Amino acid sequence: MSATPTPAPAVPSASGGSAPARRPRRAVLRAETRLFLREPGNFFWIAVFPPGLLALLGLIPTFREPDPNLGGVRLIETYVPVTVLVALIVSGVQALPPVITGYRERGILRRMSATPVRPSALLAAQMGLHGAAALVSVLLSLAVGRIAYGVGLPEQVAGYLLALLLAAAAALAMGALVAAFSPTAKIATAVGSVVFLPMMFAAGVWLPVQAMPDALATAVGFVPFGAAAEALGQAAAGDWPDWSSLGILALWAVVLTAAATRWFRWQ
Amino acid sequence: MATTNPRNTTAPTTSRRAAVVEVEGLRKAYGGRTVVDGVSFAVEEGEIFGILGPNGAGKTTTVECVEGLRSPDAGRIRVAGLDPAADHEKVTHLLGAQLQESELQPKLTVREALELYAALYPSPADGYELAGRLGLTERLDTRFGKLSGGQKQRLFIALALIGNPRIVVLDELTTGLDPRARRDTWDLIEDVRARGVTVLLVTHFMEEAQRLCDRIAIVDGGRITALDTPQGLIGRAAGATHISFTPSEPLDDAELAALPGLASMEDKNGRLTLAGTDDTVNAVVQLLVRRRVTAHQLRVTDATLDDAFLDLTTT
Known part of the structure; x- marks a missing residue:
């Protein structure tokens, strides 16, 4: 907490205090970062694939023309928030669960339980890294939209960031919940894939929320990434997102986190 | 968090000579099947104490309770006066463990594993020296997933010792090691003990128990059937x-x-x-x-x- 520089304790065996407790967690984060970067597949699907998808979609001429069904907005503009959400969903629901479940399955969490550091440090590091990779992807998508297709950057920045943060929390918590209920990494991958498709649909990958029939759009608005798509779309256009969308998103984040915490087993 | 132990408030503190691990009336059942059924023993400071028994005798469950990885159903455990269930974090500072059936991240190298685990303790041992003693110097840049069974085993022995523990619990110390590596490991354990470290050793390997242990508890069906020096048992x-x-x-x-x-x-x-x-x-x-x-x-x-x-x- 305090930034006061304190001299290193002469007897480092004395436990307690926040400063010495940070070094182990940093070491865990450093090791997990190296390991994360040694899985280029995950990094590709989280950080490269979604902006790449956006770049490809923009090559289709109809995506670049104003669409009367969207009130004159170009389809490519609605796909920027969609690819942003794709990154969060891939990261949280597809990539994260098999990592966590594998750590439990292989007894890696158990081994860490026998050290002064709680195994939750491993999960926190992995969730942080998956979140960070998704953030890189978000920035790349915004850059592709802006540079290649002239899509304006989000105008309501605070609202956009809030919606993004809540959506990331919901995605990571959903992944943790999948990991909690999957006994093996293989099952986690399979369960993740089952959850993946409806979440992608709700985010508007096949049909942007703005283009959905009213009844469908309303229904999708109750799903975390449907609500997120609406909130991100509004903030991108310069409006403060509807509190109902933000509220639904926040509620999902809280419920999923609580459920993951409740049912997760360390061994 | 709490320092009270609701399970055992009446047990008198037994005044054995410098017992550093005390187990009294330990019981543990999984789904109605009793695995540990009233085990009691005390490990004195600086001794090598063996737990010997056939497969499924409850050896691993017993030491996992000592390590604080499992909570006993009944009984009292003290490690240097601490309850491993309630004071888990403090106990991990004093006790190094080699566990059965645990792995590391497959892509973590030996060097990274030693550095990572050294960073988890306030005053760690020299990981490179341990690696040298355990014949892992050539493998420092090998990923865990590429190590042989014996090399993995030796790395886990190094990780059990890397925190400079006062007590080290070794579960199936030399399983999977070739005879040469086994003897080197025994030498290492004797050196560790010579520095005053208390060793709790789980094994089903007679030669190992006879060579290393000062005292041995023979466990069968969740109970201690004999506790004596190797010569006494023989x-x-x-x-x-x-x-x-x-x-x-x-x-x-x-x-x-x-x-x-x-x-x-x-x-x-x-x-x-x-x-x-x-x-x-x-x-x-x-x-x-x-x-x-x-x-x-x-x-x-x-x-x-x-x-x-x-x-x-x-x-």
Whole structure:
């Protein structure tokens, strides 16, 4: 907490205090970062694939023309928030669960339980890294939209960031919940894939929320990434997102986190 | 968080001599099946204490309770005066563990694993020195997933010692090691003990227990069936010293049968094999001298812990 520089304790065996407790967690984060970067597949699907998808979609001429069904907005503009959400969903629901479940399955969490550091440090590091990779992807998508297709950057920045943060929390918590209920990494991958498709649909990958029939759009608005798509779309256009969308998103984040915490087993 | 132990407020503090690990009346069941059924023992500071027993005897569950990885159903455990369930974090500072059936991240190298685990402790040991002692120097940049079973095992021994623990718990220390690596590991453990570290060793490997342990608890069916020094345990095994020789002239059967401590006698084509005790050995030698009989190819094989173990366990 305090930034006061304190001299290193002469007897480092004395436990307690926040400063010495940070070094182990940093070491865990450093090791997990190296390991994360040694899985280029995950990094590709989280950080490269979604902006790449956006770049490809923009090559289709109809995506670049104003669409009367969207009130004159170009389809490519609605796909920027969609690819942003794709990154969060891939990261949280597809990539994260098999990592966590594998750590439990292989007894890696158990081994860490026998050290002064709680195994939750491993999960926190992995969730942080998956979140960070998704953030890189978000920035790349915004850059592709802006540079290649002239899509304006989000105008309501605070609202956009809030919606993004809540959506990331919901995605990571959903992944943790999948990991909690999957006994093996293989099952986690399979369960993740089952959850993946409806979440992608709700985010508007096949049909942007703005283009959905009213009844469908309303229904999708109750799903975390449907609500997120609406909130991100509004903030991108310069409006403060509807509190109902933000509220639904926040509620999902809280419920999923609580459920993951409740049912997760360390061994 | 809480320092109170609701399970055991009445147990008096036993004043054993410098017991650093105390286990009293430990019980643990999984889904109605009792795995540990009232185990009690105390490990003194600086000793190598073995827990020996057949598979499924409850050895691993017992030490996992000592490590604080499992909570006992009943009983009292103290590690340097701390309850491993309630004071788990403090205990992890004092106790290094080598666990059964745990792995590391497959893409983590040996060097990174040693650095990572060293960073988890306030005053760690030199990971490179440990790696050298355990023959891992050549493998420092090898990923965990590419290590052989024996190399993984040696890395876990290094990680158990890297926090400079006061107590180290080793579960199946040398399983998967070749004879050479096994002997090197035993030397390392003896050195660790010579520095005053207390060692709690789980094994089902007799030679290891006999070579390393000051005292051994034999566990069978969740209970301790015997607790003694290796020699003490061996002494309990009946007819465990074997004397075999081919006498130059036949000996009188009645005289042989009267030998003290004789448990069994066998005559195979003139070669006698007697099973008994040290007294039997002395008496045989005296008998041979008295009768001026030469014993060709005389062999006296000592009782081993194997004999004692088979005697003291039912399975």
